[in-house]
Amino acid sequence: MNSIKIAVLGLGNVGKGVWKILRRHRNMIKEYIGVPIDVKKVLVRDVQKKRDIDVPPHMLTTNFDDILLDEDIRIIVELIGGLHPAYEYMRKAIEMGKHVVTANKAVIASYGRELIQLANERNVLLRFEGSVGGGIPIIAALTRSLAANEIEAVVGIINGTTNYILTQMTRYGMDFNTALKLAQEKGYAEADPSSDVEGEDAAFKLSILAFIAFGVQVPPQDIPREGITRISEKEIQYAAQLGYTIKLLAAARKHDGKLDLHVHPALVPNTHPLAAVNDEFNALFVKGDAVGELMMYGKGAGSLPTGSAVVSDIMDVASTMMSGSTTPYMYRNAREKLQINGEGEGEYYIRLEVVDRPGVLGKISTVLGNYGVSIASVVQRGKDERVVPLVLITHKVDRKRLDLALEEIKKFDMVEEVASILRVESHSN
Template sequence: MEKVRIAILGLGNVGTGVWKILNTNKKEIKKRSGYHIEVAKILVRDKKKPRSVEVPEDILTTDYNEILMDDSIKIVVELMGGVEPAKEYMLNAIRHNKHVVTANKFVLATHGNELLDAAYAQGVMLYYEASVAGGIPIIHGISESLTANKIVEILGIINGTTNYILTKMSQEGMEFKEALKEAQEKGYAEADPTADIEAYDAMYKLAILGSLSFGSRVHVDSIYREGITSISSVDIQYAREFGYVIKLLAIGKERNGVLELRVHPAMIPANHPLANVNDSFNAIFIKGNAVGDLMLYGRGAGDLPTGSAVVGDIISVLRNGIDDIVPVEQKDKLSNLRVQSMDYTVCEYYIRCTVLDTPGTLGDIAAIFGKNNVSLASVIQKGKTGEQVPLVFITHQTTEKNISDAIEEVKKLSTVVKVENIVRVEKI
């Protein structure tokens, strides 16, 4: 049995999961990879910090050069997170002929092309299955198993924190702040939850998935992003009345060489498979021109699910040959497809207003919608005459620009107290 020495950068949640898996599943990993994997070094900030796993102190280091200059270390596993110094560490590892495995979605979404080009030029491998959806094998699925397909659409619940929050709001009637607090208490949300609840995390992941799915370079700033902070239990109740469930979706579509890339809350039919993905689970729904509809589902985060994807990538490197050149998929040249402006996105829309319940209000609003090419499919009005009452609409399909123009006019009506919320409706 051959031995291979690897180094791990970071011993946080994911790093701990990788350490556990490498030790717990040692026999299976040997059998499947053909190697005995030895963790030669682990880069940490503080060697004396208490940890939940026992790690020999002599393999801990605070000096990255100990890893970089050790030619016996063949694979560097980057689990630090953030852009710097993680990106520079990976580039230096590549330049020193070390294969790299990473779970870092931020670096891949913003500097992935630079890393992949460097790996190809140097003749080493760069694997990143764990960067999207934890233990779900979505990267491998798209880059290998589905290569016979032209992927025309991907829709995903790819952030467990927001899915947990929306599940609690939907199933237990919690308001957003209450559900967020519980998510933080259970460790699903960070003390600063901005990356999750404002959809930055999902946006980075969509950049990676979009690039792989459509064979095009995707710039993060070309993706429309909207978080879940505006969603209330009232919106969830109305969604239920209309037969929908609200989820934070990452959506990628390719039509005639133009990409549509967006992350935002959306109402989806209650009978769609994605509507039943709850708690912290993730799922990605793929439409291919040969395979048809396909959904991958599982834990999108956590030490062991994400660690499973990382160790799977280590095994893939070993199976491909640690002394061989990069795999074929890393040689693919990406195109630069145009990303459609959000103004031209076509959806149905849920619109909730608070209005004065006076004669003619509904007619005035409907007239404005009609003038802006917005056709109404359903209307719900509740309350007594003379009071402020909710007025809720579901539109037929129209463009984002038509909705925006109509809403600006509606806001100017003296009988409209406030436009409370607008949520896109995806008939998937």
């Protein structure tokens, strides 16, 4: 083999990054693998479109079959995004005996297991490091470097857009809409930001993490999620006064045969490494039974960071090809039947808006006590106003019990509003 020929599907943000890295590091890659990697074809929607990148026009095609039927092309790099036709292209590529590298979170979250099994049957490789955490090698860590561990938890900040927004709100006291606008101006948020700010993007990635870490495949739409649209700058300030930073977390935690799985804003203690993950950065915190706590931090999106993951995957596939064998992809099977849970047990931050009157706290804590909810700390804010915020932090409690207690508390005359319920991320979870 004089060179390994590949095709790239899609020439968007990540596609361009992949192209640039392959060009810039052609010699380094050749040295690593033994032969160079050459892009032979690039699938685009419109061949005529003006592009700020030097892809020779003869490489461009709008016809996937040009790529699929080209026997020279050994690796197909899928960077179109979205479920369809990306899924169909990948399936066909694998069936045709081609290796596939992708950064597509939607396809891997929904069809990951199926495609891996198909790839193993056809003796080809499927790699998808870029689908979660951009340049952070979390998939390699969970599948290879931590192979000797039973994974107990994966908790992460895996959406850069919301982390950027929350960071601006925290740092400058901005409100959500102002911070969102800034994120859009900076290119961190899309014109329609709903998938990011409502936690959908994070749920896709968490579905992949749950599969890789625990061997269970949960459809992303079944993962309970809450976005950050209801987080006010006031909440962030209250949290700060108590020593916490509010972050949008995606969490998968195993305990007692259950897997707690959810995306939600949470109070992270300032002493926790996740609290210091700011701006558009992502971080993944893993707990393994041998390694203990491990955190990886880096850029979770972007042309070059995600391109780094994709090109490293291509190099991995290429060097495996050169060795003349394909190791089947290792993934963990759920060894036990894991019951998929929502939030499960946790500590909670609750903000009530109450009429400032003696005895209020007593009545509320009695109801909480009746439902087995014990209080770790209480702060009453404001003075000389009719209605004041009452902030409680609970000890560990089942969310369902807490909700029942709050239903009852809501009915009190002096309780104007249960304004906020947020999970508290503790060091011990």
